Amino acid sequence: MCDQTFVAATFGPCESCGNASPLMNIYIKTDPINYCSFCVEMMACEGLQRGETLATLKTESQSLKKRLDEERNKLNDVELHQVAEKVEVLGALSIKTKRVLKGHGNKVLCMDWCKDKRRLVSSSQDGKVIVWDAFTLNKEHGVTLPCTWVMACAYAPSGCAVACGGLDNKCSVFPLSLDKNENLSAKKKSVAMHTNYLSGCTFTNSDMQILTSSGDGTCALWDVESGQLLQSFHGHTADVLSLDLAPSETGNTFVSGGCDKKANVWDMRSGQNIQSFENHESDINCVKYYPSGDAFASASDDATCRFYDLRADREVAVYQKDSVIFGASSVDFSMSGRLLFAGYNDYTINVWDVLKGSRVSILYGHENRISRVRVSPDGTALCSASWDNTLRIWA
Amino acid sequence: MKDSIANNSTASISQARKAVEQLKMEACMDRIKVSKAAADLMAYCDAHIREDPLIMPVPASENPFREKKFFCTIL
Numbered sequence: 001m002c003d004q005t006f007v008a009a010t011f012g013p014c015e016s017c018g019n020a021s022p023l024m025n026i027y028i029k030t031d032p033i034n035y036c037s038f039c040v041e042m043m044a045c046e047g048l049q050r051g052e053t054l055a056t057l058k059t060e061s062q063s064l065k066k067r068l069d070e071e072r073n074k075l076n077d078v079e080l081h082q083v084a085e086k087v088e089v090l091g092a093l094s095i096k097t098k099r100v101l102k103g104h105g106n107k108v109l110c111m112d113w114c115k116d117k118r119r120l121v122s123s124s125q126d127g128k129v130i131v132w133d134a135f136t137l138n139k140e141h142g143v144t145l146p147c148t149w150v151m152a153c154a155y156a157p158s159g160c161a162v163a164c165g166g167l168d169n170k171c172s173v174f175p176l177s178l179d180k181n182e183n184l185s186a187k188k189k190s191v192a193m194h195t196n197y198l199s200g201c202t203f204t205n206s207d208m209q210i211l212t213s214s215g216d217g218t219c220a221l222w223d224v225e226s227g228q229l230l231q232s233f234h235g236h237t238a239d240v241l242s243l244d245l246a247p248s249e250t251g252n253t254f255v256s257g258g259c260d261k262k263a264n265v266w267d268m269r270s271g272q273n274i275q276s277f278e279n280h281e282s283d284i285n286c287v288k289y290y291p292s293g294d295a296f297a298s299a300s301d302d303a304t305c306r307f308y309d310l311r312a313d314r315e316v317a318v319y320q321k322d323s324v325i326f327g328a329s330s331v332d333f334s335m336s337g338r339l340l341f342a343g344y345n346d347y348t349i350n351v352w353d354v355l356k357g358s359r360v361s362i363l364y365g366h367e368n369r370i371s372r373v374r375v376s377p378d379g380t381a382l383c384s385a386s387w388d389n390t391l392r393i394w395a
Numbered sequence: 396m397k398d399s400i401a402n403n404s405t406a407s408i409s410q411a412r413k414a415v416e417q418l419k420m421e422a423c424m425d426r427i428k429v430s431k432a433a434a435d436l437m438a439y440c441d442a443h444i445r446e447d448p449l450i451m452p453v454p455a456s457e458n459p460f461r462e463k464k465f466f467c468t469i470l
Contacts, residue, residue: 057414
């Protein structure tokens with residue numbers, strides 16, 4: 001069971017009984033209520049007296065789930081790969097390793113590209129975060145965090161800061177300076193605080209806000225300057241392993257995937273869970289939006305990657321093969337959305353044709369499991385991070 | 396002891412109620428047919444495939460990762 005961030009965040013007089021005690025900050029139809037835990041229980045019992053029992057609620061939720069499935073199936077008039085039969089088959093891809101970035105002393109867990117298409121940041125198990133220039137293989141900055149297993153790192157849209165976090169349960173932001181001698185650790189700013197490990201972080205469209213996902217089962221939106229929690233997202237019943245922001249500038253949604261096998265789509269302003277998909281048979285390790293923002297893909301420990309369309313509200317493709325038996329840890333789309341790069345625990349990257357559902361190519365080279373794959377912002381290269389302590393650039 | 400039992404049932408009731416609310420909300424969503432969604436995805440791919448450097452390779456001079464670097468100069 002995971003512990004959730006919303007238990008007893010503040011202390012003060014209860015709005016219902018007036019006693020000073022740890023308050024549960026809960027929301028009733030978006031109105032914040034600060035009751036002590038005893039009054040919350042009393043409130044929940046009131047519902048019980050109105051004739052609802054656990055059994056009736058359970059049967060109601062079962063019937064609603066069935067109705068939801070029926071509604072979704074009504075619109076399933078054709079499969080994606082059938083519609084895609086008239087699309088031209090892709091020619092042979094000539095993607096090879098063009099750079100190998102060596103320098104980490106231990107497993108590389110995460111990486112992110114900078115918007116300038118040449119820099120990238122990577123983080124590893126030994127606590128080191130390195131900023132590289134991918135063209136020249138130069139290491140531009142290096143920070144050592146006091147914790148190990150830095151599972152998440154992200155580059156700010158301006159290119160002036162990086163955010164990272166992991167087993168320290170928080171997300172820290174480091175402004176990058178041009179002065180090589182400056183100690184970056186001194187300027188560290190702790191932005192997010194969770195009650196369990198940080199699994200993913202990303203800046204929103206500006207440097208001012210960060211979205212984080214955590215092993216405590218929640219996602220949260222933070223203001224970088226003040227460190228204040230702007231919105232929290234509750235709904236997952238187990239660790240959240242990954243999140244991705246919708247691509248458009250006006251988009252206010254993000255998708256998250258977790259160990260409860262669910263992929264949830266959230267509205268950032270209201271904190272509401274808009275859509276939920278439960279198709280995988282094991283933990284979802286990574287979720288990524290399709291470039292148009294109307295669909296997303298997920299990678300899971302059940303050795304499949306799945307593709308979901310948001311407007312049709314269902315899974316439209318499964319990328320699997322009998323010969324692929326190891327879990328997939330990371331996915332990313334090429335710039336047109338035609339290719340899906342998926343990194344697996346069998347040390348390979350499989351390239352899938354998104355529309356036809358077939359595997360186009362396999363990229364070999366890493367000597368341990370792939371932890372992250374990311375296509376560069378202009379689509380010219382793919383970077384993969386691996387437990388073999390290296391990152392590879394493929395083009 | 397009684398409190399913990401009450402705690403468990405109220406927690407699971409509130410969870411079950413939350414699940415029912417969530418499902419009710421999801422059931423009301425406007426959905427489109429898969430054929431339309433698939434057509435839109437294909438149209439997007441088609442429109443952008445020519446600009447995709449990993450599918451339609453750009454000449455080596457324009458792709459900074461593909462250009463051949465010469466480390467020795469001939470004197």
